[in-house]
Amino acid sequence: xxxxxxxxxxxxxxxxxxxxxxVIETCxxxxxxxxxxxxxxxxxxxxxxxxLNHTSCFQGLLFCPEACSLLLHNFCIYHISPPGHELGAAxxxxxxxxxxxxxxxxxxxxxLNYFGLDAVMxxxxxxxxxILTLFAMKYRQRVLGLILISPLCNAPSWTEWLYNKVLSxxxxxxxxxxxxxxxxLKRYFSKEALGSSQVPESDAxxxxxxxxxxxxxxxxxxxLEAINGRQDISNGLRKLLCCSLIFVGENSPxxxxxxxxxSELDRRYSALVEVQAxxxxxxxxxxxxxxxxxxxxxTGYGMYRPPKLSVSPRSTLSPICISPxxxxxxxxxxxxxxxxxxxxLEV
Numbered sequence: 001x002x003x004x005x006x007x008x009x010x011x012x013x014x015x016x017x018x019x020x021x022x023v024i025e026t027c028x029x030x031x032x033x034x035x036x037x038x039x040x041x042x043x044x045x046x047x048x049x050x051x052l053n054h055t056s057c058f059q060g061l062l063f064c065p066e067a068c069s070l071l072l073h074n075f076c077i078y079h080i081s082p083p084g085h086e087l088g089a090a091x092x093x094x095x096x097x098x099x100x101x102x103x104x105x106x107x108x109x110x111x112l113n114y115f116g117l118d119a120v121m122x123x124x125x126x127x128x129x130x131i132l133t134l135f136a137m138k139y140r141q142r143v144l145g146l147i148l149i150s151p152l153c154n155a156p157s158w159t160e161w162l163y164n165k166v167l168s169x170x171x172x173x174x175x176x177x178x179x180x181x182x183x184x185l186k187r188y189f190s191k192e193a194l195g196s197s198q199v200p201e202s203d204a205x206x207x208x209x210x211x212x213x214x215x216x217x218x219x220x221x222x223x224l225e226a227i228n229g230r231q232d233i234s235n236g237l238r239k240l241l242c243c244s245l246i247f248v249g250e251n252s253p254x255x256x257x258x259x260x261x262x263s264e265l266d267r268r269y270s271a272l273v274e275v276q277a278x279x280x281x282x283x284x285x286x287x288x289x290x291x292x293x294x295x296x297x298x299t300g301y302g303m304y305r306p307p308k309l310s311v312s313p314r315s316t317l318s319p320i321c322i323s324p325x326x327x328x329x330x331x332x333x334x335x336x337x338x339x340x341x342x343x344x345l346e347v
Contacts, residue, residue: 019079021086026110028103029096032086033111036062037076042144043120044075045108047128049281050227051176051184051220053086054079056211057125060204060284067291074303075121080111082128084219091216098222101230105135112142121301123147126187126254126280127227137236145301146244147294150252150280153261155232164228168221175217181209190251190279204284237264244270245297247290249278271297 019036034054048057058079062068071077083099084092099107108131112120121144124132129151136143156164170180185194185205195201244265248258262272273293278286 022114024111024114026107028099028107028110029083029092031083031107031111032081032089033115034079034081034086035076035115036079037072039076039115041074041076043112043115043117044071044077045112045120045122045132046077046079047108047122047124047132048079048081048085049126049128049188050223051085051212051215052125052188052208053081053211055087056208056284057128057281058123058283059207061287061290064287064291067287067294070291070294070298070303074298078111078115078117078120080108082219082223083107084216084222087214089216089219091218092222094218099226101131101134101226102138104131104226105138108132108135109139109142118142119144121145121147123149124151125149125283126152127223130227130230130233133237133240134233136240136242137233140239140241143240143242145242145297146240147247147297148244148258148261149247149282150249150254150258151246151261152230152254152257153232153234153237153264154257155230156228161228164224168224168228171217171221171224176212176215176220177217180217181212184212185209187253188279188281189285190249190277192251192277193279193285202285208281208284234261234264237261238266240265240269242269243297243300245273245293246270247273247275247282247293249280249282249285250274250276251278252280254280 019034022033022035024031024033046054046058048054062071062077081089082104084090112118119142122132122136124130124146126149129146129148130153132143133146133148133151133153136146167180167183170177170183174180185208188208189202189205192199193202193205195205246258246262246265248255252258259272262270271293273289275282275286275289278289282290
């Protein structure tokens with residue numbers, strides 16, 4: 001990289017992982033936001049998947065030292081929790097109206113206004129990816145770029161709609177019971193991570209299971225009702241003004257939907273990374289797989305890594321396979337290198 005006043009470099013010092021919690025009153029009720037980093041830096045807004053918050057959805061990525069350095073040294077991160085999904089949340093009053101996906105997208109705009117933020121980078125997982133994509137379509141000038149993990153853009157298929165209705169009824173009548181937790185874990189993780197009678201479940205699955213115990217079933221039910229009532233937004237994807245980087249787990253239940261979304265985006269401004277042996281929540285199951293593509297993606301925004309690194313991001317785990325037709329999205333100002341390594345099964 002040449003010298004540029006717009007470039008933001010990073011060093012390898014360990015940034016602080018302590019955040020500040022805000023509870024913001026919006027037209028759609030209270031929303032909790034956890035802010036990490038220097039608020040003078042560019043903003044990265046995150047939104048998690050169903051029944052999750054930043055602790056259970058993005059902790060794995062931010063605990064990966066190099067990803068933490070890449071993100072926290074270049075951004076101030078604003079973790080937005082769906083209403084009632086924050087740590088220690090009480091059950092939302094039944095008198096409060098149910099919010100639609102449009103309400104949730106508009107709520108993000110109010111959060112940005114509260115912090116005085118103009119244009120932001122966005123990162124979302126599955127349901128959260130849909131909300132942030134909808135936000136980018138409604139407020140095009142306010143989104144610099146989208147990093148989407150196992151995203152959705154279509155209305156629910158009949159199969160998904162029925163599956164969600166079953167899950168919704170379980171949440172409403174039984175709360176966060178064992179059956180609900182098992183269904184949610186299958187939504188997030190691959191069979192390899194979930195384990196079997198011979199193989200124990202991964203640490204990420206165990207941590208997520210503990211955090212799900214803290215969720216209020218009726219709050220999760222509210223978010224699920226919004227997501228199950230979502231509309232098809234695929235027709236508006238080519239009108240997005242920002243670049244998009246999409247990750248999808250090879251074994252994600254939303255793999256087909258994510259590929260379909262990629263096909264609807266302008267390929268000059270988008271790139272796809274398929275992560276092998278991984279479910280939907282790449283941020284927790286295979287966070288190392290996100291590092292190299294994010295580096296190239298952010299290079300197009302004047303952000304880069306220092307030339308000398310003590311640890312190679314390729315040295316431990318690089319289970320990514322990038323679609324050949326999307327290796328050179330020149331309009332993004334980047335070129336993704338073809339990486340076709342697989343996870344080693346040997347310890």
